[in-house]
Amino acid sequence: MFKLEKVYYKYHGEAGFALNGMSLTIPKGQWVAVIGTNGSGKSTFARQLNGLLLPLQGKVWVSGLDTAQEGNIPLIRRYVAFVMQNPDNQIVASTVEEDTAFGPENLGLPPEEIRERVNEALVWVGIGHLKNKSPHLLSGGQKQRLAIAGALAMHTNCLVLDEPTSMLDPQGRREVLSTIARLHQEKKMNIVHITHSMEEAACAERIVVMSEGQIVMDGTPEEIFGQESTLAELGLELPAVTMLGNRLAADGWETLRNQLETDGLVEKLCLLK
Amino acid sequence: MKPTVLIGQYYPVDSFFHRSDPRAKIVTLFFYFFALFMVDDLYAKIGVTVLLFIGVLIARIPLKMLLKSLKPVVFFVVLTAVLNAFMIPGEVVWQWGFLKITDAGIYQGIWMAWRLILLMISASLLTLTTTPIAFTDGLESLLKPLNMIKVPVHELAMMISIALRFIPTLMEEGERIIQAQMARGMDFHKGSLKERIKNILPLLVPFFLSAMKRADELAEAMESRGYHGGSGRTRMRVLTFTVADMMLVALMFVFLVGLFLYRWVL
Numbered sequence A: 001m002f003k004l005e006k007v008y009y010k011y012h013g014e015a016g017f018a019l020n021g022m023s024l025t026i027p028k029g030q031w032v033a034v035i036g037t038n039g040s041g042k043s044t045f046a047r048q049l050n051g052l053l054l055p056l057q058g059k060v061w062v063s064g065l066d067t068a069q070e071g072n073i074p075l076i077r078r079y080v081a082f083v084m085q086n087p088d089n090q091i092v093a094s095t096v097e098e099d100t101a102f103g104p105e106n107l108g109l110p111p112e113e114i115r116e117r118v119n120e121a122l123v124w125v126g127i128g129h130l131k132n133k134s135p136h137l138l139s140g141g142q143k144q145r146l147a148i149a150g151a152l153a154m155h156t157n158c159l160v161l162d163e164p165t166s167m168l169d170p171q172g173r174r175e176v177l178s179t180i181a182r183l184h185q186e187k188k189m190n191i192v193h194i195t196h197s198m199e200e201a202a203c204a205e206r207i208v209v210m211s212e213g214q215i216v217m218d219g220t221p222e223e224i225f226g227q228e229s230t231l232a233e234l235g236l237e238l239p240a241v242t243m244l245g246n247r248l249a250a251d252g253w254e255t256l257r258n259q260l261e262t263d264g265l266v267e268k269l270c271l272l273k
Numbered sequence B: 001m002k003p004t005v006l007i008g009q010y011y012p013v014d015s016f017f018h019r020s021d022p023r024a025k026i027v028t029l030f031f032y033f034f035a036l037f038m039v040d041d042l043y044a045k046i047g048v049t050v051l052l053f054i055g056v057l058i059a060r061i062p063l064k065m066l067l068k069s070l071k072p073v074v075f076f077v078v079l080t081a082v083l084n085a086f087m088i089p090g091e092v093v094w095q096w097g098f099l100k101i102t103d104a105g106i107y108q109g110i111w112m113a114w115r116l117i118l119l120m121i122s123a124s125l126l127t128l129t130t131t132p133i134a135f136t137d138g139l140e141s142l143l144k145p146l147n148m149i150k151v152p153v154h155e156l157a158m159m160i161s162i163a164l165r166f167i168p169t170l171m172e173e174g175e176r177i178i179q180a181q182m183a184r185g186m187d188f189h190k191g192s193l194k195e196r197i198k199n200i201l202p203l204l205v206p207f208f209l210s211a212m213k214r215a216d217e218l219a220e221a222m223e224s225r226g227y228h229g230g231s232g233r234t235r236m237r238v239l240t241f242t243v244a245d246m247m248l249v250a251l252m253f254v255f256l257v258g259l260f261l262y263r264w265v266l
């Protein structure tokens, strides 16, 4: 669904390039996690995906549409929805249902259809009972699910999330992550999930590691987290479970190496004599 | 700790006014304001008072809520009464040096203050029975003709509704910044006036920086969600002007015309 070809981007007045010849293809329906240290260009990359930023050089295609062509932008915004880090700053309206309606209203849909979509989306993310509430009374996890409902009501097929859980408590993180997983499984949505949490990245089908505006590693979570030393050089860590397993492996329990999930590690532990 | 007693303090009960179209309520209120300023003799004054009283009964708003909405203007009410009492010429009832209160002054002062109270109560009757969204929708719809003389009506309505949406968020933020600065040893209740004003600065700077950042992000979020101004945009909630709404406006209009005839023709 996304194709980037040698994309360069520099912010106005900055010396270095935030994106430095980045090329990447994300096929339809894939769940990709993007990791990298602060300032590696993840958010800049995300903003290229719906034409909020346009490449200085190179091309970005969304479903075959060139983002540099202004006429494509309205269609691209229908395909790609955004969830940002701070849940408060993406809520527009003063009730939950009105906020969910904002996107479909911009599409110019008839009122009955908007209402139908809004109700369906709110129930799907599990906040249907809150639809008349004021958004500032919701928990962080509920606010991010409200943002996701806004995307669902647009009937998008791609969701780009830029650190959606970093301002949430553990409960909120779980809510949002399981919603993302369901979007991928049930709605077959394309997910681009930018995160600093290795545990969350491990849930994806594919991990892309960014550094200095380029892709430096690309592979399945098993492949990526199998390269502890390369990650360490980039300033990244393994998920806590993997790290624990690898420590034990270094002490002689070789079967415990490269476990990404707690359950997997526990299973392997139980098999030990 | 919820300082929601501000503009848009919607009071959720079911009443005729709660169900009315916001446009009908805005127009009715506008007519009522007009009536308040046209009134001059005692019968008319009693008339507008009784009319508001009926309105309050219809709205099913507890008296306590209405009195609360008067709180911010108590000072002006008293000031209006006192100033009028001293300023209006007439038969002197009390004198101290060059200060004198006249009978006409007392009468006029009481009426002016009472009129301010009627004004506030009638306005809160609108905000208490109308959600902020319905209110801005109604305003946008009523002002739509101004589009023809290039007034950005949609943009204005969007600005008001975003402002209403962010009032609670910004209040929470203000609270948080105050607490953060107090945790660093700042005391807002001590010191000379100059010191106190100086102490406000460390509050305002982070507050405005963060508000600017919010504005940037909100703009990005709105754009990402396909916002491209008012053209081609539809609404989920459609305003419907019913026969009852028409009756409301018509009755108020009849009252206004009656008042007009009573004053200038009869």
Ligand SMILES: Nc1ncnc2c1ncn2[C@@H]1O[C@H](COP(=O)(O)OP(=O)(O)OP(=O)(O)O)[C@@H](O)[C@H]1O
Binding pocket: A011, A012, A014, A017, A018, A036, A037, A038, A039, A040, A041, A042, A043, A044, A045
């Ligand atoms: N609005 C901006 N103006 C100028 N420079 C910017 C702006 N946003 C980002 N940059 C710069 O571009 C580079 C890439 O930033 P970006 O925000 O894409 O990184 P990131 O990977 O998202 O980081 P983080 O993990 O902190 O969110 C950084 O060097 C940053 O300083």
Ligand SMILES: [Mg+2]
Binding pocket: A042, A043, A044, A162
């Ligand atoms: Mg970022």
